[in-house]
Each structure stands twice: as C-alpha cells, then as structure tokens.
Amino acid sequence: xxxxxxxxxxxxxSVSLAWTGDINSVRDLPxxxxxxxxxxxxxxxxxxxxxxxxxxxxxDVRSLFGKTRTFREPPKSVSAAKELCYASSNPADETCVIxxxxxxxxxxNITTFQVLSRASxxxxxxxxxxxxxxxxxxSGIRLGMPVMExxxxxxxxxxxxxxxxxxxxxxxxxxxxxKDFHMLSGVMATFANRRITSFKVFLIESK
Numbered sequence: 001x002x003x004x005x006x007x008x009x010x011x012x013x014s015v016s017l018a019w020t021g022d023i024n025s026v027r028d029l030p031x032x033x034x035x036x037x038x039x040x041x042x043x044x045x046x047x048x049x050x051x052x053x054x055x056x057x058x059x060d061v062r063s064l065f066g067k068t069r070t071f072r073e074p075p076k077s078v079s080a081a082k083e084l085c086y087a088s089s090n091p092a093d094e095t096c097v098i099x100x101x102x103x104x105x106x107x108x109n110i111t112t113f114q115v116l117s118r119a120s121x122x123x124x125x126x127x128x129x130x131x132x133x134x135x136x137x138x139s140g141i142r143l144g145m146p147v148m149e150x151x152x153x154x155x156x157x158x159x160x161x162x163x164x165x166x167x168x169x170x171x172x173x174x175x176x177x178x179k180d181f182h183m184l185s186g187v188m189a190t191f192a193n194r195r196i197t198s199f200k201v202f203l204i205e206s207k
Contacts, residue, residue, distance in 0.1 A: 023163050025116050025198040026188045027073075033186065034159040036168040041185040044138035046203050048113050049130065051099065053203045057108045058084055061099045068126035082107045085125035088132050094118040095133045095143065096125045104204045112202040117143050137201065141187065145196045150189060164190045173205050181205045 023029065046053040051061060062068070065086045072080040081100035088095045096119040105111040115135050119125050136142035141150070147165060151157070154167040168186035185203035189196050 023161075023190055024120075025118070026114055026164075026190055026200040027116070027120075027198075029164060029166070029188050029190075029200075033166065033168040033184070036158055036170040036184065036186070037155070038171055039169040040171050040174070040183055041169065041187070041201065041203060042139060045141065045187070046185070046201055047138040048097070048115075048135070048201070051110060051113070053110050053112065053201065054105070054205075056110050058082060058099065058101050058110070059108070061110070065128040065130070066126065068128075069124045071124050079103065081105075081111065085119065085123050086128040086131050087119060087125035089127040089129060090132065093132055095131055095135065096123070097131055097135060098123075098125075102204065104206055111204050112200060114198065114200040115143060116198040118197075141196075141199055141201070143196055143198070147189070147191045147194050147196065150187070150196065154187065158186070163192065164188070 043052065049064060051064070058070070061084055068084050068086060070082050070084060072082060074080060081102035083098050083100040085096055085098045094117060096116050098114040098116070099110055100112045101107050101109055102111045117133070133143050150165065157165040158168045159166040166186060166188045168184065170182065170184050173181035173183045183203065183205045187199060187201050189199040191197055
C-alpha cells in the first residue's frame with residue numbers, strides 16, 4: 001500500500017484534527033492520503049461560486065460574501081491554512097462553507113474549500129446570502145448527493161471507512177512554468193444514510 005504522508009498535510013490541506021475514529025464532518029478525517037490514483041480533478045470540480053482553487057484569493061472570497069474573521073485550526077499553528085467561514089442566513093439551514101489557503105497558496109490563493117451541513121459552534125462563521133444546502137461545485141458535488149453518484153464520477157475510493165470516502169489523485173503539474181512540481185488533488189466526503197453530509201475539495205502543488 002502506498003501512503004503519501006502529508007508533512008504537507010497539516011500544512012497544505014488543513015486536515016488538522018487528530019484521527020479518533022469519531023467523524024462528524026470532513027474536518028475530522030485523518031491527515032494522510034492513501035493510494036492516490038494518477039490524474040487530477042477537473043476545473044469544474046474545484047470551482048464553487050465562481051471561486052476556483054488556485055485562481056481566486058481569500059480577498060476575492062471576502063469581496064463576494066463580506067468581511068469575516070480569519071482563523072486557523074489549531075489556532076496557534078503557523079503552518080495551518082488560513083480559513084474563512086460563511087453560514088446560511090436562514091436559521092432553519094445550518095449549512096456553512098469554508099475557504100482555506102495554506103502555504104502552497106501563499107496563505108492567499110485558495111487551496112481548498114469545504115461545505116458542511118452543520119458547523120461546530122467553535123467555528124467563527126458569518127451569515128451570508130447565497131449560502132444554503134443547495135450549494136454545489138460547477139460539476140455538481142453537493143450536500144445530499146448519493147455516495148454512489150460520487151463513486152460513479154470518480155471511481156473506486158482511494159480510501160474509505162465508516163461514514164466517509166476519499167478520492168485522491170496525483171500527477172505532475174500541468175502548468176507550463178511548474179513542470180517539475182507535483183500536483184495532489186481530491187475530494188473527501190462524509191455521509192449518512194448513503195447521502196453526503198459534508199465534503200472537502202483540495203488541490204495543491206509542491207516540489
């Protein structure tokens with residue numbers, strides 16, 4: 001079994017919570033990626049609200065949704081991604097969206113986003129218009145999506161367990177100026193009753 005341990009992980013993916021086996025959302029998933037397959041996510045997979053990973057910045061997110069507090073998990077970690085959290089303004093809808101930028105994005109360009117059906121009360125999420133359970137990537141990844149639909153799209157998971165699936169991919173960078181860089185991308189999702197309850201999309205490049 002091939003394992004890419006991300007010393008980059010806490011750093012680049014901000015999967016910062018320790019693995020305990022108790023999963024409530026993608027923020028609780030382990031900080032290593034097993035058996036990534038050759039390939040990468042499509043541009044539509046990594047685009048949410050016209051915010052594309054690697055293209056837009058945290059400032060672009062603020063311009064779209066308004067000011068909110070920047071935070072890190074763990075709070076005192078200088079290597080953890082900077083994150084912004086926005087929540088539905090509808091009291092009956094607990095959906096929240098988190099955008100993050102790690103060191104590979106210079107703590108500015110987006111390297112990941114997460115959509116959660118419910119956020120921890122500790123997260124500093126700001127209510128914003130446009131955030132709802134209907135949020136989806138341009139390719140259609142969304143809350144409530146059947147897990148089988150995700151499997152049909154990406155194939156067999158590179159990792160899976162009780163209540164979660166991970167689809168990870170790796171290849172050489174396709175950027176003409178970064179041919180010696182390595183690209184890692186993927187989708188993590190948690191589910192209940194065979195439907196997605198949270199998901200995370202990421203794409204990072206490093207030497």
